[in-house]
Amino acid sequence: MRILITGGGGFIGQKIARSLAGSGRLREAAVSELVLADLATPARVDAGFVVTPTACDISDADAVDALFADHGPFDVIFHLATIASGGSEADFDLGMRVNLDGTLAIFAAARAQGNCPVLVYTSSCAVHGGEAPEVITDGVELNPQTSYGAQKAMGELLLNDMTRRGFIDGRGLRLPTVTIRPGKPNTAASSFMSSIFREPLQGEAANCPVKDDFPIWHTAPRTVTRNLIHAAEIDGALFGQNRNLNLPGRTDTVRQMIDAMTRVAGPEAEARITWNEDPTIFAIVTGWRAHFRPDKALKLGFVADEGFDDTVRWFLEDDIAIP
């Protein structure tokens, strides 16, 4: 069982790597090698199998081919590498190069292996918006209102078609906003949805660019890691003719999430939040949807969080970094 994670230096890639290191197994087989690829060489993860961190710019098709020639073939690929929503909105061409061309290159290299590998693709709830109902059910037309969402949706279509043709065994997951992300703020327009909890819990100030009645469709890092591995484990045929689905999540307002933080960690954190509205971020995030009914994913055994209290607790256990 040989595994590749693109975006292997990112926090989700690292969490998948640590989870695999813990179990040593995937799809009922022992893991022999895990390749972590990212723009900068990812951090190594301790494991009972070979872990190979390597640098690769996926927007360069030749670099992707070299990655597969040097380290492949892979049985399972987690394709996580991406330019996030804010970054893709700020620089259209960069987003196209990484999110579209990069995905085309990874899928083409996976196909060229000839072994129809399992390919788990991270799409996003940002594929929804525009002329879509307020509550997103399975089967709603994708009408993304960001370039990130459009590029992710194009990848979904390609994943479906290449799976239908037997080139890859694709599984595409539309991730809710993952919060509380560890580390630093990133270029995602949703970055504040982690910052307003992470920074205050770490003793620092953070700004909330929306009002506290703003609803967020979210999932915890632990939960999304579990769901990504579940996507690789299950029989692809269960997905049916659409290999992409909305992952389960929770809808809470910023206020409900702050109250959960206070219940778990005390009142000091909230006092570190400032409330300066940001029209650029507001325009992007209000184009998303906050209410979903992910029936297909629930039927396939994907899981939702029970409450943001758990998320805060897990952040304190797994990820808190006091500067």
Place this chain on the structure above:
Amino acid sequence: MRILITGGGGFIGQKIARSLAGSGRLREAAVSELVLADLATPARVDAGFVVTPTACDISDADAVDALFADHGPFDVIFHLATIASGGSEADFDLGMRVNLDGTLAIFAAARAQGNCPVLVYTSSCAVHGGEAPEVITDGVELNPQTSYGAQKAMGELLLNDMTRRGFIDGRGLRLPTVTIRPGKPNTAASSFMSSIFREPLQGEAANCPVKDDFPIWHTAPRTVTRNLIHAAEIDGALFGQNRNLNLPGRTDTVRQMIDAMTRVAGPEAEARITWNEDPTIFAIVTGWRAHFRPDKALKLGFVADEGFDDTVRWFLEDDIAIP
């Protein structure tokens, strides 16, 4: 008013050209030049303005840039060039090169002009299928079951996003099967939907690869030409946040269409049809949908045919070619 038609040698491109030659105008301005681009240099069309047929392989981005440098800038672009459904299914890479890379190249060149040109894009009812309801309304998730449909749907997403960003003024039309096409059978899986009328009306034999109760979602060449020009004429803002829509059409069974042919042209034609089922074609065309409710398009003034009798009459007036 300078206009480009890609696929300008195809029958729809030629019909748009002749319609523009007739009116001399588009978007309330006189046409000064019409460039007809295709893989092979298209036939010239007589007009009161300059008509420039030229050869261009749109899958070659450098050739597309040269086309725009030599003949642009354009105010309106009709992007019709495509590898049809059967051809894209037979050769995945060719379909990707023309239908995806070619569309990316045309859109990029249109953006580079800097004038946000009107861009009419021909998508297809083949974007629908799979986990979609039997009756397609506006807002149903695209779940194409052919590579052609997947590639067309990817182009739709890009059209939407580049329009949202102000790079182009896109309008995407999902064409019903256009019948009765003039000329020769092509690589479309739907080719028989013209052949079984065209060849018999021209005194030749043709095979029907499906049973006569097979329902077809169709539109006539005259009607689709009118709708494509209408798409260029109207205010793009009327499309709303989704610049792609299902065009109106009609649902008739093969039997109903043959009966219309008999009413208009007599019983000799039907006798020239053979009935040998073809499982490859059947697999593709049964993945499509035959029933639509294109409310948005009707509201925007796009039109449907009144009956297949008209289609047969128009074929006899416009297109019949007795060998």
